[in-house]
Amino acid sequence: MFNVSPRTAVHLILRISCVAIAMLLGACSGQSGSDSSITNGSVPVNESVETQTDETQTDESPVDGEDVFDAESGGESADVETIPETVAVTFDITVPAYLSNELIVVVYSGEQSVAADYVSGQLWSATMNLPNIGRNAHVIFFDRFGDLALAGSRQRWIPKTSMASQEAVIGRVEFTLLDYDNDGTDNITELQLGTDPLIADSGVTPVGVSWQENDVLRALRGVTASYEIAVPAERPWTERIVEVPRDSEGDGGASRSVVVDIDISGNGEYRHISSGGNLSSDVKSEGSATRAVIDDAVIWDGQFSRVTFPEDNTTATFTSETLRYSERDYGQSGNFTNTNTSPCCLPGETEVEYSVIGSTPDVDGFCNVSYGSITSKRTDISTQVPTTTTSYTRANALRSSKWRVKTTRNGVVFADYELNNYDDIKAQFYCEFADL
Secondary structure, three states: OOOOOHHHHHHHHHHHHHHHHHHHHOOOOOOOOOOOOOOOOOOOOOOOOOOOOOOOOOOOOOOOOOOOEEOOOOEEOOOOOOOOOEEEEEEEEEOOOOOOOOOEEEEEEOOEEEEOEEEEOOEEEEEEEEEOOOEEEEEEEEEHHHOEEEEEEOOEEEOOOOOOEEEEEEOHHHEEEOOOOOOOOOHHHHHHHOOOOOOOOOOOOOOOOOOOOOHHHHHHHHOOHHHHOOOOOOOOEEEEEEEOOOOOOOOOOEEEEEEEEEOOOOOEEEEEEEEEEOOOOEEEEEEEEEEEEEOOEEEEEEEEEEEEEOOEEEEEEEEEEEEEOOOOEEEEEEEEEEEEOOOOOOOEEEEEEEEEEEEOOOOOOEEEEEEEEEEEEEEEOOOOEEEEEEEEEEOOOOOOOOOEEEEEEOOEEEEEEEOOOHHHOOOEEEOOOOOO
């Protein structure tokens, strides 16, 4: 047998491998007598580089194009894309046309804000260092050094990136002109006409609030009703419902399960689960709520969720307390929190707190809200910072008392006004309880 040192053995193996490859490719770099260039447009090999021998070592730096072996990982190194923790976002902003020596433009993103620099004409520019996680940003255009908001842009999504910087262009068309007193004339126009944008013009009915279509007021009407409307006057009430589709082919079918246990005093629990689907999505909703009768008040406390695979995910919690003050007057107070984490939409959380008085249930068991307070707060769940808050308040049912509406965004007042005609309000809550 031959005595061969380990180092020599390694080089022999490399030599043999090189010869084998040369037989297939017709050349081996560093071998005498081989062709000094590779055809098909490849780069010629430098013939002046001497072949490394057992007794010599060359510089540890690899030759360009040469594979590099990573001793720690046990394999070839690869370029790994580095994602920066923060990204510098430059906002190029075109605001609505308006001349003043007291203009300010501010960019908001979560809890961060930065004032933009004036460039020329209607152009402003700002740079903000943001966490590189993907988040929203918007712009507000002010007069009076920030005391009067003139216009606000819609939310702009700043995506996560592998770059250290990126640019966002906010054009004029992305701005909405604001009407602080909600009299139908925007703030810029009022300033140009010489009228006060903080005081509604006499005799003009405010516009812009649709009580019938407002999500907040729909929640006020529907959450408690979805459970209480099924509770019978005769109790105890025990229910076990399980429905399974007879044919689940094609559209996936649907199933429903309901479990109810309400005792003779009106206390108990209501639970439900339903699911269904089609070829493109599956839907599952489930919820549970407890009912309690305490000191002539009916209290509901519950939660529910709705998941539409693969995109929509909504959860909600709620509480309500309903009382009957007189033969015709009812009151309800509570809160409702709705959280949307759907990747397809702007994720956020809406929280509603209310305390209202109504009278005389209609044929469906609902009382019209006469007066009280309703506050809605929208929060960016990625930063847990409230972005928009709207309050509706009315002191009493006298005709001289009007509903007041106030909306703020990131602490800036967007609207603050009274409704001239309170009869236009269609807010309702369910009040025809079997125990009241």
